[in-house]
Amino acid sequence: MRVDGYAQDGYEGVRRVFQDLVAQGRETGAGLSVWRDGREVVRLGGGWADGECLRPWTHDTLVQPYSLSKPFAALAALVAVREGALDLDEPLARRWKGYGARGKEHITLRHVLTHRAGQPRFPESAAGLGALDDAGLRNSLAAAEPEYAPGTRTGEHALTHGHLIDGVLRAATGSTLGEVFNGVVRPTLGLDAWFGVPDSELSRVADLEYAHPEWARRQPAAPWLAVPQGPLDTGTVNSRAWRQSVFGGVNLYTSATAVAGFLSRITDREGPLRALVGPELHEEYLAAQATGFDEVFGTELTWTLGFLRDDTKIAKGGIGGSAAWWSLRHGHSCAYLTRRLDDHSRVAEIAAVLGDDLSVMPMRAARP
CATH class of the missing domain: 3.40.710.10 (DD-peptidase/beta-lactamase superfamily)
Structure with missing residues (x-):
């Protein structure tokens, strides 16, 4: 499978890991973006946007990243x-x-x-x-x-x-x-993202697929996702009706470039986020709001009004493998968005090359 795009000097290791994921078949369709100092220093697309291997993954392929939608x-x-x-x-x-x-x-x-x-x-x-x-x-x-x-x-x-x-x-x-x-947030942020994909953008949407036939049934998070039926069913989520609906906890459609670009300016006091919500809510959105044992994830977490965070990053992931973060320590943002629903070992390997630790984003949920 093909890998297209670029990784600037100093990010060759990121490209190698991404290429290996695709070459080994652990990834069948994904986008990876890293931003630093206002520039996209890594933009990679690998594999295909569909199961028939007719549409190569491109930098503007849209995909549903599940709970990464929540922020x-x-x-x-x-x-x-x-x-x-x-x-x-x-x-x-x-x-x-x-x-x-x-x-x-x-x-x-x-x-x-x-x-x-x-x-x-x-x-x-x-x-x-x-x-x-x-x-x-x-x-x-x-x-x-x-x-x-x-x-x-x-x-x-x-x-x-x-x-x-x-x-x-x-x-x-x-x-x-x-x-x-779609009417206020998206245009103010200049964000290539949709809740309810319009007709004009449907051709860019990637089909989701299970890495393993029993993937959905084996999720530790299954008890929290059982009602209603459909959000983990590929027949449902690959339908036009679902893509054009709004199921706000999970079905944002966006690209890795768009998410990483947004995160790259998330703390910017002169950035579009502050223009959207104002100084006070900008600080509230990113500040630690609640720390404690999360009943769903089964571990202690700190939530902001949109993200998980610790001393080194502001981050969020979604079931299936997509994740994104802003590194407070290193001053870069990264987004890995995938259509192949599996665990988060792939993005964890990308993070490791960048010197980041994604343990703030526990990817296994506890059974109630």
């Missing part, structure tokens, strides 16, 4: 906060009528964005709903009892994150997550 969904909420339609610490139920039932009357947007709202998965009552039934899924969350007292424990809202944001945005602003992201 971008969070930005839609922060736009509403900056505009005064929402407050980080106001109960959602003041805007979202019907949400404050069964112990959820004090859940805030900050709880949602830091994964402390007590709704890390959809309730069993939603088991009969389709993955594209966004109204039904939102309503199931509004009617459900939280799994633990909000604000007392942490557990990544694996599939529910986007629906919670979407629900309160609709109630407070009359706009959906997709409308705010």
Whole structure:
């Protein structure tokens, strides 16, 4: 399989690792981007964007990176906060009528964005709903009892994150997550990314595939992803209907170049992110907000309003192998986006060559 693109002087080791992943068959389609000092110093594409090997992976191939979508969904909420339609610490139920039932009357947007709202998965009552039934899924969350007292424990809202944001945005602003992201966040940041891919961009989207036939069933995270059926099913996620829907916790479509470029300026006080949300929310977005044992990942984590972070990086990964980070220690950003759903050993090898440690992003979730 082919590898195209470039790696500037000093990044030959990154190219070698990427080429080996493709040559060994561990990677069948992926993009890799590294930025430093405002420049893209590595831009590599390997393999194919489809299972028939008809479309080579290019620098602008779009792919769904699962939970790497979450920091971008969070930005839609922060736009509403900056505009005064929402407050980080106001109960959602003041805007979202019907949400404050069964112990959820004090859940805030900050709880949602830091994964402390007590709704890390959809309730069993939603088991009969389709993955594209966004109204039904939102309503199931509004009617459900939280799994633990909000604000007392942490557990990544694996599939529910986007629906919670979407629900309160609709109630407070009359706009959906997709409308705010595509209409405000995307153009302000100059970001090649979509929630709900338009017709004009569908030809750039990569097909997802399992590395192993039993990949989905063997995921330690499976209990948190069981309802609704579909988000891990390639028949669903490779459909036009899914690609043009908004399932905000997982189905952003973007490229490695776009994500790494965004992260390369994430701390910039003169950058587009600060222009989007303002100085105060810019600091809030990146600051450590909650540290504790994450019930889903089964380890201690520190969440910001969008990312995981430690002393050396701001980062986020998604099930299947995609991940991206800004290195506070080394001053570079990196994004590895893949269509081959497997573990994170591939991106870990890329990180190691760059001198980064991805242990802040635990990729194995604990069973409840």
